[in-house]
Amino acid sequence: xxxxxxxxxxxxxxxxxxxxxxxxxxxxxxxxxxxxxxxxxxxxxxxxxxxxxxxxxxxxxxxxxxxxxxxxxxxxxxxxxxxxxxxxxxxxxxxxxxxxxxxxxxxxxxxxxxxxxxxxxxxxxxxxxxxxxxxxxxxxxxxxxxxxxxxxxxxxxxxxxxxxxxxxxxxxxxxxxxxxxxxxxxxxxxxxxxxxxxxxxxxxxxxxxxxxxxxxxxxxxxxxxxxxxxxxxxxxxxxxxxxxxxxxxxxxxxxxxxxxxxxxxxxxxxxxxxxxxxxxxxxxxxxxxxxxxxxxxxxxxxxxxxxxxxxxxxxxxxxxxxxxxxxxxxxxxxxxxxxxxxxxxxxxxxxxxxxxxxxxxxxxxxxxxxxxxxxxxxxxxxxxxxxxxxxxxxxxxxxxxxxxxxxxxxxxxxxxxxxxxxxxxxxxxxxxxxxxxxxxxxxxxxxxxxxxxxxxxxxxxxxxxxxxxxxxxxxxxxxxxxxxxxxxxxxxxx
Amino acid sequence: xxxxxxxxxxxxxxxxxxxxxxxxxxxxxxxxxxxxxxxxxxxxxxxxxxxxxxxxxxxxxxxxxxxxxxxxxxxxxxxxxxxxxxxxxxxxxxxxxxxxxxxxxxxxxxxxxxxxxxxxxxxxxxxxxxxxxxxxxxxxxxxxxxxxxxxxxxxxxxxxxxxxxxxxxxxxxxxxxxxxxxxxxxxxxxxxxxxxxxxxxxxxxxxxxxxxxxx
Numbered sequence: 133x134x135x136x137x138x139x140x141x142x143x144x145x146x147x148x149x150x151x152x153x154x155x156x157x158x159x160x161x162x163x164x165x166x167x168x169x170x171x172x173x174x175x176x177x178x179x180x181x182x183x184x185x186x187x188x189x190x191x192x193x194x195x196x197x198x199x200x201x202x203x204x205x206x207x208x209x210x211x212x213x214x215x216x217x218x219x220x221x222x223x224x225x226x227x228x229x230x231x232x233x234x235x236x237x238x239x240x241x242x243x244x245x246x247x248x249x250x251x252x253x254x255x256x257x258x259x260x261x262x263x264x265x266x267x268x269x270x271x272x273x274x275x276x277x278x279x280x281x282x283x284x285x286x287x288x289x290x291x292x293x294x295x296x297x298x299x300x301x302x303x304x305x306x307x308x309x310x311x312x313x314x315x316x317x318x319x320x321x322x323x324x325x326x327x328x329x330x331x332x333x334x335x336x337x338x339x340x341x342x343x344x345x346x347x348x349x350x351x352x353x354x355x356x357x358x359x360x361x362x363x364x365x366x367x368x369x370x371x372x373x374x375x376x377x378x379x380x381x382x383x384x385x386x387x388x389x390x391x392x393x394x395x396x397x398x399x400x401x402x403x404x405x406x407x408x409x410x411x412x413x414x415x416x417x418x419x420x421x422x423x424x425x426x427x428x429x430x431x432x433x434x435x436x437x438x439x440x441x442x443x444x445x446x447x448x449x450x451x452x453x454x455x456x457x458x459x460x461x462x463x464x465x466x467x468x469x470x471x472x473x474x475x476x477x478x479x480x481x482x483x484x485x486x487x488x489x490x491x492x493x494x495x496x497x498x499x500x501x502x503x504x505x506x507x508x509x510x511x512x513x514x515x516x517x518x519x520x521x522x523x524x525x526x527x528x529x530x531x532x533x534x535x536x537x538x539x540x541x542x543x544x545x546x547x548x549x550x551x552x553x554x555x556x557x558x559x560x561x562x563x564x565x566x567x568x569x570x571x572x573x574x575x576x577x578x579x580x581x582x583x584x585x586x587x588x589x590x591x592x593x594x595x596x597x598x599x600x601x602x603x604x605x606x607x608x609x610x611x612x613x614x615x616x617x618x619x620x621x622x623x624x625x626x
Numbered sequence: 627x628x629x630x631x632x633x634x635x636x637x638x639x640x641x642x643x644x645x646x647x648x649x650x651x652x653x654x655x656x657x658x659x660x661x662x663x664x665x666x667x668x669x670x671x672x673x674x675x676x677x678x679x680x681x682x683x684x685x686x687x688x689x690x691x692x693x694x695x696x697x698x699x700x701x702x703x704x705x706x707x708x709x710x711x712x713x714x715x716x717x718x719x720x721x722x723x724x725x726x727x728x729x730x731x732x733x734x735x736x737x738x739x740x741x742x743x744x745x746x747x748x749x750x751x752x753x754x755x756x757x758x759x760x761x762x763x764x765x766x767x768x769x770x771x772x773x774x775x776x777x778x779x780x781x782x783x784x785x786x787x788x789x790x791x792x793x794x795x796x797x798x799x800x801x802x803x804x805x806x807x808x809x810x811x812x813x814x815x816x817x818x819x820x821x822x823x824x825x826x827x828x829x830x831x832x833x834x835x836x837x838x839x840x841x
Contacts, residue, residue, distance in 0.1 A: 281838050
């Protein structure tokens with residue numbers, strides 16, 4: 133078994149970095165975290181090569197093309213977030229809680245890697261719930277009233293939501309046991325896709341509904357999204373980047389895995405309806421609340437709901453083109469949103485406020501930061517050359533080809549509203565007239581606000597993220613083959 | 627004999643959930659939850675004896691330790707730190723809550739149809755009890771205002787789902803159950819810390835005070 137190290141690396145590297153964080157100084161620890169995130173990315177690329185000859189299974193873990201792709205997403209976004217986090221930590225005054233912060237971030241990355249590597253769907257559930265627990269303290273990191281409130285809502289709503297997904301998992305298990313499987317192998321994805329023909333359709337219909345509702349809560353799909361804007365706006369910026377950029381996608385990955393099984397049992401119609409409703413509801417909620425947004429971190433959070441809505445839309449359409457576009461969208465959104473949130477974090481540090489009104493005329497005050505934040509917003513708006521343009525186009529084309537013209541028209545009308553809202557807010561942040569009376573938010577505890585100089589090194593990870601997002605929009609290169617293979621995995625279950 | 631004991635355990639399981647809606651003293655809620663843990667562990671033990679299955683016995687042991695000893699201990703510690711003895715003003719009064727519980731139980735029997743039809747074992751007939759407890763947990767979490775009541779609601783939901791898993795499938799695999807139990811334990815620990823912070827930040831644990839964040 134010479135090929136298995138790549139399976140364990142995405143788990144071992146962040147755990148090792150967590151141990152380093154517990155023992156060594158925080159600068160070493162922060163860079164070890166960046167190294168661990170890069171290792172996850174490297175392991176994803178490594179696995180992408182090895183799974184060409186078929187999936188690798190080792191005990192409870194399993195890797196196929198979809199796993200390799202998700203590891204690349206997790207690794208890429210985590211690298212940007214941890215790298216930006218090195219500088220974020222240097223800016224934050226409270227050094228006492230840094231150690232715990234660094235450990236929790238690494239455990240968070242471990243839990244996400246485990247979720248995408250798990251063969252057993254019970255283990256997948258355990259890993260997704262573990263992300264909620266680890267991130268709870270990260271959301272409440274600052275201990276202000278607002279962040280404690282956000283953490284409470286996050287834990288209660290997500291725990292309850294994910295409990296529904298567990299009931300769905302138990303139903304799938306019951307169906308598998310009735311079909312003749314037993315023990316923990318009954319919940320193995322490989323096993324379930326193999327015996328899909330024997331699974332009871334009524335029970336699977338119940339299970340599919342519960343699973344979409346449960347994992348949909350964690351993926352931020354409306355109407356179970358209420359926790360998301362609070363949690364994403366209160367967490368420290370690099371954590372927001374990870375939660376928004378990958379955690380939502382990892383939760384959605386669970387839906388993708390189950391979709392393969394439920395579609396084989398029930399046909400495409402059932403999950404398509406469920407996901408279309410969730411997609412349109414998410415787009416509508418995001419568009420409506422983006423219009424009147426007054427806080428730029430919340431604006432980014434609602435933009436995540438919009439993009440998860442698009443991902444759900446593409447998944448509902450189904451078919452090779454749509455699924456490939458969905459996967460590309462996941463990667464493009466992860467990169468762009470990570471850059472946007474990390475940029476927003478530096479903005480908060482520089483201006484002491486996350487109110488939109490407090491950060492006008494940024495281009496004149498912080499040109500480099502303004503450029504990267506502005507470009508990230510353009511990427512999120514789906515403008516070329518960034519990859520979200522290509523993936524949104526792919527989803528629209530697939531929808532029209534599948535005869536879903538009205539749905540696509542409605543969805544993209546909502547996307548247009550969201551586009552206008554974000555463009556207007558973004559324009560004011562970057563180019564608007566500087567606030568005539570530079571009123572610093574009295575609640576914000578940054579006495580030196582405005583006086584902080586931004587270091588060029590802090591911009592580097594943001595630039596790398598933007599370049600990657602733009603490069604993906606121009607050419608997929610070697611990823612093309614991986615995306616096709618991952619789409620095959622979702623569509624055919626192998 | 628086993629059948630009668632199983633019916634007894636299931637009855638106790640549902641009854642304690644209704645009791646949680648009925649009582650307002652937070653200490654009484656914790657006692658009821660402990661009794662419910664005993665009933666749940668009892669269901670697991672009876673199934674293990676019935677099937678002569680060592681793995682189910684392991685699951686029963688893990689569930690028993692967690693639900694009878696560890697979780698009640700943690701809840702009592704929260705209560706000791708946050709001195710609020712009663713649920714002052716639930717959003718829905720007790721009489722209406724009990725009527726809702728009856729309606730939710732009927733709903734549970736309707737929803738569990740496919741599960742009962744399919745399962746090979748006769749114990750699956752009792753699975754709606756688990757779903758009813760889960761729905762009562764949702765109701766509790768949605769209508770109570772104290773932080774600790776909401777935690778109890780989350781735990782009821784979890785108990786209900788665990789009971790469904792036991793009754794319909796003879797219990798999920800040991801490995802999965804251990805992971806689920808570890809997650810639940812950590813979630814309660816997180817909520818314990820957050821309750822203390824809520825108390826420090828807001829001067830109470832009335833969840834209606836949580837209105838810093840909105841659009």
